[in-house]
Structure formats: structure tokens, C-alpha cells
Amino acid sequence: MQLKDKVIVVTGGGSGIGAAMARRFAQESTKAIVVADLNLANAEAVAAEVGGVARKVNVASEAEIKALIEATEKEQGPIDLFCSNAGIGLGRGLETSNEDWDTILGVNVMAHVYAARHLVPKMVARGGGYLLNTASAAGLLSQIGSVTYAVTKHAAVSLAEWISITHGNEGIRVSVLCPQAVDTPMIAGTDAGGVAGVDGIMSPEAVADVVVAGLAEEKFLILPHPSVREYIQRKAGDYDRWLGGMRKLQARYGQKAV
Ligand SMILES: NC(=O)c1ccc[n+]([C@@H]2O[C@H](COP(=O)([O-])OP(=O)(O)OC[C@H]3O[C@@H](n4cnc5c(N)ncnc54)[C@H](O)[C@@H]3O)[C@@H](O)[C@H]2O)c1
Numbered sequence: 001m002q003l004k005d006k007v008i009v010v011t012g013g014g015s016g017i018g019a020a021m022a023r024r025f026a027q028e029s030t031k032a033i034v035v036a037d038l039n040l041a042n043a044e045a046v047a048a049e050v051g052g053v054a055r056k057v058n059v060a061s062e063a064e065i066k067a068l069i070e071a072t073e074k075e076q077g078p079i080d081l082f083c084s085n086a087g088i089g090l091g092r093g094l095e096t097s098n099e100d101w102d103t104i105l106g107v108n109v110m111a112h113v114y115a116a117r118h119l120v121p122k123m124v125a126r127g128g129g130y131l132l133n134t135a136s137a138a139g140l141l142s143q144i145g146s147v148t149y150a151v152t153k154h155a156a157v158s159l160a161e162w163i164s165i166t167h168g169n170e171g172i173r174v175s176v177l178c179p180q181a182v183d184t185p186m187i188a189g190t191d192a193g194g195v196a197g198v199d200g201i202m203s204p205e206a207v208a209d210v211v212v213a214g215l216a217e218e219k220f221l222i223l224p225h226p227s228v229r230e231y232i233q234r235k236a237g238d239y240d241r242w243l244g245g246m247r248k249l250q251a252r253y254g255q256k257a258v
Contacts (some may be wrong), residue, residue: 014042016184128171
């Protein structure tokens with residue numbers, strides 16, 4: 001997809017990867033960029049920079065996602081590209097509470113379901129549209145130290161696959177963004193990005209460049225860190241050997257990971 005004259009929504013657009021995508025998209029002569037975030041002040045700051053519109057949204061609320069889509073379509077026009085990007089890290093091991101599971105499932109998984117539920121029928125009716133869902137390399141591999149992050153990001157990848165399979169023939173294009181460590185507030189408390197930083201920490205601006213290239217090629221998997229492709233091939237090629245390698249990483253990073 002070329003972004004010229006497109007109406008684009010970016011959730012989690014007030015910070016990190018979402019803010020960098022909004023800034024990068026703005027260089028492509030888009031029609032409108034809606035910067036949506038739980039943190040309205042941050043969304044407003046980014047929207048002001050890119051000449052866009054800020055909207056407050058809690059992506060874990062279906063009613064708020066629906067309202068975001070409806071307000072955007074009414075005021076900016078039909079959404080061409082919806083970037084469901086907001087995400088959180090929460091929880092570590094099996095002791096993680098059910099409340100924390102519910103919270104992270106709401107943001108990292110159900111937000112993508114709500115966006116698709118309310119947008120896909122509209123997009124199909126007008127001949128197509130594009131969903132870009134931010135998952136993580138953890139959604140293809142795993143996340144040492146956080147079962148909640150590993151599981152919810154896998155679910156996000158699985159959902160994106162399913163939408164592509166089920167609605168691809170109706171003009172719905174789907175990409176899933178799966179970076180390793182990116183220099184954003186999300187990894188601020190970690191030591192060099194933790195285990196996700198083994199291949200280096202990318203800037204959000206560099207990730208946004210890879211996203212624009214991936215959207216232009218309409219690639220399902222957008223992998224800013226090229227080594228991730230090799231890791232998933234190794235995983236598929238010999239699962240037990242891959243698990244052995246991951247246990248070595250667990251032994252090395254174990255308790256301080258995430
Ligand atoms: N930073 C990394 O290393 C990394 C790596 C892989 C994947 N990711 C994923 O990238 C995405 C963006 O993360 P980031 O690194 O830019 O983090 P970030 O913390 O800088 O930005 C996340 C944004 O999402 C917003 N947000 C959080 N919960 C929300 C909610 N319920 N409703 C609306 N907005 C909400 C926050 O206010 C924030 O502005 C996430 O899905 C994250 O899991 C990040």
C-alpha cells in the first residue's frame with residue numbers, strides 16, 4: 001500500500017513505535033493521521049507535529065475502539081490503514097494474577113479483535129482495507145521471563161494470520177509487525193533491552209522506515225530485525241533443538257529478563 005492520500009489511525013500513537021510511525025507516515029502525503037492513545041496529552045503532541053488529529057482511546061474497551069472508528073470515518077473519511085499498535089508488558093511467571101492476565105489480554109489481543117470486528121465489514125463493503133497489527137518477535141519465538149507477553153503476542157500473530165486467511169480474498173490486507181528490542185519507554189527499565197536486546201536495540205524511527213517499506217510490499221511479516229526470520233526458520237526446522245537453545249537463554253537471562 002502506498003500511503004499517499006490515505007486515512008490512517010495509529011493506536012499507541014502517543015509514544016515509541018506508534019509515534020515514530022505517525023511521524024514517518026506524515027512524510028508520505030497522507031490525507032489524515034489519527035493519533036489515538038490512552039495518554040491524550042502525548043497523542044496531542046504527536047498529532048500537532050504531524051498535522052494530525054488526536055483521540056483518546058482505551059484500546060481494551062470495545063466501545064471506545066468502535067467510537068474511534070466511527071468518529072474517524074465521520075470526520076476524516078473511510079479508514080484505509082488501521083495500525084493497532086498499543087501494547088503493554090505486564091506479568092512474569094505462572095504466579096501472574098488472573099487480573100493481570102485479563103489486563104494484558106485486553107490490550108495485546110482483544111484490542112486487535114475489536115478493531116477487526118468493527119472495521120473489516122466496512123472495509124470489505126468498500127472493496128478493501130489494510131490492518132497493521134503490532135505484535136513482537138515474542139509472538140513468533142517466545143519471551144524469556146514473561147509468559148503473559150509471550151502468549152498474548154502469539155495470539156496477536158495468530159489473529160492476524162486468521163484475518164488474512166479468512167478475509168484476504170475480500171480485499172483485506174494484513175501485516176504483523178514483529179520487532180525485537182526497540183528503544184522506547186517500554187524497555188526503559190531493562191538492562192540493554194533485556195533478552196530481546198541480544199541482537200541490538202533499534203530506534204523507533206528505523207522501525208518506522210521498515211514498516212513503510214513492508215506496507216509498500218504488502219508483506220504479512222514485517223521484521224525490523226532480520227535475524228528473527230532465521231530464528232523462526234530454526235524453530236520450525238527443529239523445535240526441540242530450538243527449545244534447548246531457548247533454555248540456554250533462560251539460564252543466562254532467567255530472573256532478570258523481560
Ligand atoms: N519496545 C520494544 O522493544 C517492542 C518490541 C516488540 C514489540 N513492541 C510492541 O510495540 C508496541 C508499541 O510499544 P512501544 O515500545 O512503542 O511502547 P510505548 O510504551 O512507548 O508506547 C505504547 C503506547 O501505547 C499506549 N497504550 C498503552 N495501553 C493503552 C491502552 N489500553 N489504550 C490505548 N493506548 C494504550 C501508551 O500510552 C503508549 O503511548 C506494543 O504493542 C509493544 O508490545 C515493542
